[in-house]
Amino acid sequence: MVVESCPRLGWTMESPENGTRQTAYEIEIREAFTGRSVWNSGKVTSSQSQLVPTEGADICLNNPFNYSWRVRVWDETDTPSEWSQESKFRLASDDFSSGKWIGAITRKDSHLPEGRKFHGGELKKPEVKAAWEAVDTLAKKSICLRRTFQTGETKREECESEIRKENRGSYCVRLWPGIL
DSSP: OBOSSSOEEOOOOOOSSTTOOEEEEEEEEEETTTOOEEEEOOOEEOOOOSSEEOTTOOOOTTOSOOEEEEEEEEETTOOBOOOOOOEEEOBOOGGGGGOOOOSSSOHHHHTOOOSSOOSGGGGGSHHHHHHHHTSOGGGGSOOOOOOOOOOSOSSOOOEEEEEEEOSTTOEEEEEEESOO
């Protein structure tokens, strides 16, 4: 799931020979279902292989498509690799953040700390320790949840789902109609 309109991609170059390095790459993005090409970077002279932007790709927010992408790289002798295996991604819709908490207790009642400053040496600070000690013990347990809902449709459809672990002890569940 990608939550920005210009996904950034990454890959790792593999070679049976020591010292081989990437000198260029080419990325191709297609709609996964139709196979329609939405972007080809062409050969780009660069050793960058992480957080590579896809600016200019015909990727639309809130569209019903999954995308597939693949990459090939050139080495220091300007020899291209085979295309990689395809990987897939989907853009998050605008209502991505409008999900509702369905846990045993509400997020507010769980007292889970907010933010991303809870790693490494930060965890040793007294105020951070106190924040985690204030978390309700129920929020720290794995709980099996089930929720019945109506879609308004009369026919039954398969759906794609995503369960994403968020902060400590919380998960986000998203469902989409089956459009793979």
